[in-house]
Amino acid sequence: MQTISTSINNSILTITIQRPEKLNALNKTVLSELDAIIQNCYTNPAIYGVIITGAGPKAFVAGADISEFIVLSKEEGMSLAQQGQLIFQKIEDLPKPVIAAVNGFALGGGCELAMCCHIRMASNLASFGQPEVNLGIIPGYGGTQRLTQLVGKGKALEIILSGNMIGANEALAIGLVNHVTEPENLIPQTEKLMQTIIAKSPQAVAKAIGAVNAFFQPGIDGFKEEVRLFGECFGTKEMEEGVTSFLEKRKPNFRK
Ligand code: COA
Secondary structure: OOOEEEEEEOOEEEEEEOOHHHOOOEOHHHHHHHHHHHHHHHHOOOOOEEEEEEOOOOEEEOOEOHHHOOOOOHHHHHHHHHHHHHHHHHHHHOOOOEEEEEOOEEEOHHHHHHHHOOEEEEEOOOEEEOHHHHHOOOOOOOHHHHHHHHHOHHHHHHHHHHOOOEEHHHHHHOOOOOEEEOHHHHHHHHHHHHHHHHOOOHHHHHHHHHHHHHOOOOOOOHHHHHHHHHHHHOOOHHHHHHHHHHHOOOOOOOOO
């Protein structure tokens, strides 16, 4: 990997976008490396959860790499957006928890990357925005849809149309991030939350992600999907362990 580093600690994979000199902008190489890493997360049993963050003190990800834009035709622009959307969808659909640890600028594709993660933690130095209108374009990696889902139409339109950045505390107030921390606590607190989640029943976590995601899938009745996924939990070893451990007044061990 040239543009991404990874480490596994306590079964948590941390993915760090490593282009600090370009504020971790997402060029073609970053996108294809991210795609390969996420694909591996689906099948690698050693990975229980994923944290995504950016290298260096300034940026999570300052957007798609603008220097790659100028030569693109209409068709190539569409295919870039499709590629970005597919990768971010893969992250959103991963049946293992994914948390963004936003350590600085999360702009354009960086804000979109944070938004496709299941949960967002932010340092109080982080800032968020969709500044594409400054470049004569619009968000293309799902930003118009996920920002609207997270903060509602009015706020999403204000952020997208103005191109203004907002700070971490405003992002918290509008529901764009889950928690704001001191910079030095960002990774420890993200890991702590991840440890809590990965100690739960993996099948329940996976099905809960699928059921919540179903709310946003056109043509799918999320309530029916919940019924289906709820039913699938029954008669499983994990449910037996969860219920038995409760009755025996001990902690469950879902991964034995
Ligand atoms: N694509 C490509 N390169 C980028 C980039 C991006 N999205 N964001 C930052 N960079 C590069 C800069 O060109 C600069 O490279 P250089 O040192 O070779 O000139 C380097 O990263 C540092 O950025 P710089 O602009 O000098 O930092 P700053 O602290 O003055 O400003 C920002 C920080 C985030 C406000 C500014 O970099 C910016 O506006 N970036 C673009 C954000 C954007 O529009 N994202 C959406 C893209 S669709």
